């Protein structure tokens with residue numbers, strides 16, 4: 246019998262609900278983004294985010310179930326992100342999941358958001374003959390995390406490297422702010438750096454021989470270069486519009502290259518050192534076209550990267566992950582609570 250799982254994700258600023266069958270078949274995937282609400286502040290405001298989740302949860306749920314072609318009574322499992330993330334946001338999704346689970350008598354599965362990002366790789370009609378097998382070298386690069394994990398089996402992770410300061414997505418967001426671009430910064434940096442001549446070069450923090458990252462230095466180097474070129478602070482900018490646009494394009498391109506270079510080299514180094522059979526790229530930053538291209542170009546191993554819309558936060562990845570937890574017999578009761586600092590590995 247197929248297993249239909251409802252996946253609820255509200256860890257940050259996306260109210261996202263999906264229905265997935267057997268951990269891989271995407272039936273519906275609804276994402277209510279709060280970007281417009283937060284962009285006026287240049288970042289996510291937790292209190293505003295949780296209030297908006299409360300408004301959006303019921304309409305998003307109705308849409309996700311109706312788009313799936315199923316009825317509520319056809320659902321077999323309810324899954325939800327319980328950490329890591331913003332406390333006030335997580336609690337809205339968890340309470341909704343508990344209400345559905347209790348009223349329909351369905352099992353409840355709590356999912357680690359980071360593990361969910363990895364399981365976005367299982368969505369879609371993967372050709373089983375192309376499955377590289379374990380271990381897999383995984384890079385999770387999001388707004389809050391930049392982790393290198395060795396996945397040795399379903400639900401089995403070893404954390405081998407992480408950022409010592411800013412997460413990659415956070416660095417993209419801060420760099421975009423320096424360059425006067427919109428929020429979230431990652432897609433904006435990618436957009437403006439297209440066709441950049443890459444005449445500038447920003448430093449790379451290699452962190453010695455470790456698998457750790459640091460992105461605060463490149464952000465400061467970008468700030469200094471923006472000051473030197475005269476585009477920062479914007480009120481002191483004396484360049485014409487074309488020269489300003491050119492400078493922004495080149496600095497954005499240089500920043501993107503620096504971050505992409507370090508992440509690609511470290512992921513490949515880890516894969517080699519630990520005998521990985523394949524690579525997984527996950528998290529919002531995995532939507533970055535240059536990062537996808539560079540890792541695919543460098544890797545001698547199969548590389549699995551979810552479609553960009555499944556890299557950023559969504560409910561389908563939560564349902565995909567929950568399928569494997571459910572199969573393993575994991576159980577969560579009504580006492581399940583949020584864990585804003587929940588680790589992985």
Ligand code: KG4
Nearest residue numbers: 387388389414429431529530532533557558
């Ligand atoms: O995984 P995600 O949707 O949310 C968190 O769990 O944090 O990641 C959001 C982050 C943001 O910092 C955003 O700027 C970044 O992912 N991001 C990108 C791109 N799309 C989203 N960074 C670089 N290039 C992109 N195309």
Ligand code: ZN
Nearest residue numbers: 387528529558
């Ligand atoms: Zn995320």
